[in-house]
Amino acid sequence: MKRFCFFFVVIAFALVVRAADKDTSVLLEELDRTIAEGRKYMVIRQAEISGMKSKLRHAATDEERYELMGKLREAYRSFDIDSALYFSVEKLEVAKRMGRRDYIADARMNMAEMSGMQGMYKEALDYIDGVSKDDLNAYQIEYYYHVYRMVYGLMTDNCSNAAAKKHYFDMTDRYRDSILLVNTPSSFNYLIVKADKDNVHKRFDEAIKALNEAYPKFNDIHDKALLDYSLAMSYAGKGDVENEKRHLIMSSINDLKSGIREYTSLRMLAVLLYNEGDISRAYAYMTRCMDDAAACNSLWRIYEVQKAFPIINKAYHHQLDRQRRLIVCSLIFIILLTLFLAIAIILIKKQMRKVSAATRLAQEANVRLKELNRELAESSRIKEEYIAHYIDQCSLYIDKMDKYRKHLQKVASKGKAADLYDEIRSTSFIDNELKDFYAHFDDSFLKLFPNFVEEFNNLLQPEFRTHLKPGEKLNTELRIFALVRLGISSSTKIAHFLRYSVTTIYNYRVKFRNGAIGDREKFDDEVMKIGLVEDDGSIDDEKHD
Template sequence: MTLRVSYLKFLKKILLVVWAALMCLPAFSQSNFENKLKQLNLSIEAKQTYDRSKLQRIAGLEQTLKLLLPADINGRYKVCTALYDEYKSFNYDKAFYYAQSMLSYGRRLKDPVKVANGKIKLGFVLLSSGMFKETFDSLNTVDVHILPDSIKQDYYFLNARTYYDLADFDADKYYTPLYNLRAGIYIDSAIALSTQTSYDYQYYLGLKYLKMGKRDQAAALLKKILHTYPLSNHQLAVTTSTLSDIYIQNNEIDEALQLLFQAAEADIKSSTKEAAAMLNLAKLLHTKGDIKNAYVFINQAMNDASYYGARQRKVQVSAILMVIAGEKVNSVEEQRRILFIYATLLTLLAAVVILFAFIIYRQLKKLKKADKIIIETNRSLQETIDQLNEAEKIKEEYIGYYFNLISESITKLEKFKRSVSNKLVTKKFDDIQMLVDNINLKKERDELFLNFDKAFLTLFPNFVEAFNALFEPEHQVKLSSDQLLNTDLRIFALIRLGIHDTEKIASILEYSMNTIYNYKARIKGKSILPNDDFELAILTIKAV
């Protein structure tokens, strides 16, 4: 009997220890999450420092290239290769330019290996920008047989990655398995050319297992890489990001978040702009209901995608950005509603206080001074409420402005639709033509530009003055009394809003691309800044 009692006491202690440990786990997990979040935010604050370091290396290489003699083709090829390596995940246009330069110098040297290497580098850049057809076009012209093993390995892995990315992009029951099968053939070739103890071998094999659905084997290899290999920031980002995909597929969201924090931080430290870690992190936080941090990180992902010029990534980020931004607006509205309730309750409370003070004042005149203090407190409270309402009103006007504009357009369209329908029913076809003729597209376009000008200058009231400060007085823009912006200003207003695609700007302003190029070249030519620095100066113009 005594033994039984002792056993029960021992079992009770064990259960208490287990219960205490389980209770501590959520707190530990939350603390770890907060630490990772804080660490990533600190890295984001230091982002410009990492970018400056990369830009300094690039500037040194570009200066070396300028000092090389035109006849030193081999030297120029090597420097262009180094510049490509710096730019390949940093800036699409520059990486594309130096990949083309490598091709050009390889052809001038009549060196087929250098030409093939340039095509492979060009293929990587095109794939990073989501241009699958162009990637295949570049890779299909490579003569693999002449390549040394190291470049063959890059060639096979790039083909594998292209087919894997295409499979993920299509997400089609027929084509996706076909593309994954082709990717598997290429990655097997890359694995065969890798040393078994190397990082490349382990990562290629882990990626292959992941795409084959062997998640446990893939996870084991990727964890082995993290624990046993000295990794660069880029390798760390790639490995942790790939491993996070496995945890996401297993619905182990907390573990995936920890890895994506690491990947995003490593991307920042390596100044990698063409990366998906920040995007995936924002998506996961959004699914967990953390709209505040999701909004911060999705904006970082959009900034990186825009900086790099990755078309596919910008489309991916834009889709989730709209959802998160919408929920953030709803969150702000909910906070405003709660604030209004609190303000109402506080106002009622103040009224009750004043009422009691009045009663006490009538009964005890000695409390008159206390009553004045309460009234003053209430006045200060009202001023605070007014300031908060004013701030909310500004936010509502920014959002409401565009909703009203869209609503007016829809109303016009509905009215036109009803008129045409009525004319069709009564077979008054000549009247339909009259309705169409009465549409003044130029007036609508002018009104659209005017609305754009007003909205833009509301956000950037000092834009015209800041723009003119980049020119000598004789070249500054002089607007007439009925103008808010002109074509020159609108082009760079769109650029300030993040629209850098010349084709898109030409479409918005109804000009040809050549016209937009000419406008930009003419304007930059008159500026007191070098052409390469002009748009950077435009992007630094502050909003209200």
């Protein structure tokens, strides 16, 4: 059970932290938008001031002028201290003209407050020391203590002498107590000053409790800014950085939306973000603080900003330098990568051209290989046919020669020398054998190439085509090109085979070449293609099955 409870607490804590981180992130985005829209709020403040100045120009009485000058002084108080001091002085002149001691005292306190905000502490004390409390009403008494507390508080913050610093601190604490005495505990001023006192004396939980309880009661945007600032100081004292940051952000948003230029929260938030490593935001916020402090002419705020701004500015520019170096390195890398890719593309293209050329050569070699395979298949087919045929022919001729030998032997045994001589001189035996040989040749060839005559004539012009006599299978011209088709290209061998002269064979071949439909020089090549074996092993012959 204890383990379960512990586990539940850890999970709940993690969820709370995550929600707080998300809340802070959303608030920072809102602050960024508020800064980006800063001109809008300044325009609103300037429009209000312009309206009051217009009324001042048309004021009919000193009383009315005094009241409007007081409002202008208040409007300029955290916007333009020079102008606020100017209207404080003008207010004093009108008060003197009216002879109102309470008005004169109020104007002198205004001048003291503005002088203190400009860092002129001696002048501020001179103005406030010249005010008699007897001339002040209840509201002015509180304001009187407020000016003293503010001036001594600024002197405490900007004093380096320990003894003097201790004196100013005590004076600040004394006037803080005086403010609490003249305010009711339910008032806003009492709440803020009491929280300030609690924070100074490290009673942070007490301050947080009081501020959180009172927070929903006040709706004025400037009051909210002061409440959030006081809460941020309480959480800072406790070391609760996350809550300190959250309230500084909210205080900064409300300060900027109030259209003021004199504030503290945004500067402190910038320092906090710098410590967390968010250099870009810290620089942007501190730059805005510096611009506003300079425009407001608040020497006190300018001094505060100047203490932290150089460090943040240096870190920001170091960050920019690192980013620039990173960008330069990235560009160099991209350029080198581009060059590498360009070189790679060029090499790939070269390789692709080589591969393409090799592929083309391979395709050509493949085509040639197929042609050789066809020729080899054709040659093998012809050889198979003719080997079988001529084995039979040789056997037949051996039998015939043996019979012819026996016939001559009989003639010789009869002693008839004249008859034997006549037999030997006769060519009838050879002629009959040649006739049978050519008939066998024609049959064997046409068995291999049954459409030879038709395809051969298709290679010739009509007037050169050969026509067979009735009963003829091949004639002499066809036998010549039948031998060519079988691969015998020598006219001498053809002449020997057909028992003709070489000249006769040559003339026949020339005659048909001249009658070719296509290129005469390629006529023999076309003859060689008659009846070629196709890739699938079939014969290119429509009538051959």
